[in-house]
Amino acid sequence: MHAMQYEITLPADYDMGIIRDRVARLGHALDDWEGLGIKAYLMRERGRDGSPVNQYAPFYLWNTVEGMNSFLWGGGFQRLSDDFGRPRVRQWTGLAYEEGGGSSAAHAVRRRQPVPEGVPLADVVADAVGEVRRLADQDGAVLASAAVDTGRWELVVFSLWAHEEPKADGEVFQVLHLSAPGRDRLPRGRQW
Structure with a gap:
């Protein structure tokens, strides 16, 4: 499993209805993309749920590197780059994934944190695996995952939730x- 995300931060007065309309029109394009596990079309609005910014920030879990590369180099990503400029794409290597009992996703939570120095790496990833299991067992959890970027030594924990x-x-x-x-x-x- 491979995790991937890019963030497009938009002006404070940007009409986020444009993003909603874009996803309503184009979101189905990846509903059958080979190699894709999930793509969560994510948005944050300034002042809502504690967000300081307006942002469009899709998050992906890929089953195959070939599927991810096909998206990035084969045309799927080009439309976004044409419309918003080419954002920096973050990638993480998968550590853990679990399904929850929730059905449809209303919200996502992403937590990024540095992998601390001086702590055995096996302990860090064991804690991440345990956190994924704990989150997936919570009422309303749709799924939970953890991944790591060893270039930045950054851990990301991502979860989808059925409730507000x-x-x-x-x-x-x-x-x-x-x-x-x-x-x-x-x-x-x-x-x-």
């Missing part, structure tokens, strides 16, 4: 659409 008040700490996003062609093929549990 997620039971996770981090930045809260609205889920506008969920493309999940390979969700059933995302490997459960720890990724090694």
Whole structure:
């Protein structure tokens, strides 16, 4: 599993209805993308759920590098780049994934944190795997995952929630659409 995200921060007075309309028109394009586990079309609005910014920030869990590369280099990403400029794309290597009992996703929570120095890496990732299990077991959880960027030594924990008040700490996003062609093929549990 591979995680990927880009963020497009928009002006404070930007009409976020434009993003909602864009996703309503184009979100289905990845509903059957080969190699994609899930794409959560995420948005934050300034002043809502504690967000200081307006932002469009899709989050992906890929089953295959080929699917991710096909999206980035084969045309899927180009439309976004043409419309908003090319954003920096963050990538993380998967550590853990679990399904929750919730059905449809209303909110997402993303928590990024540095991997601390002086702590055994095995302990850090064991804690991340445990956190994914704990989150997935919460009422309303749709799914939970953890991944790491070893270039920055950054851990990301991502979860989807069926209700208005997620039971996770981090930045809260609205889920506008969920493309999940390979969700059933995302490997459960720890990724090694």
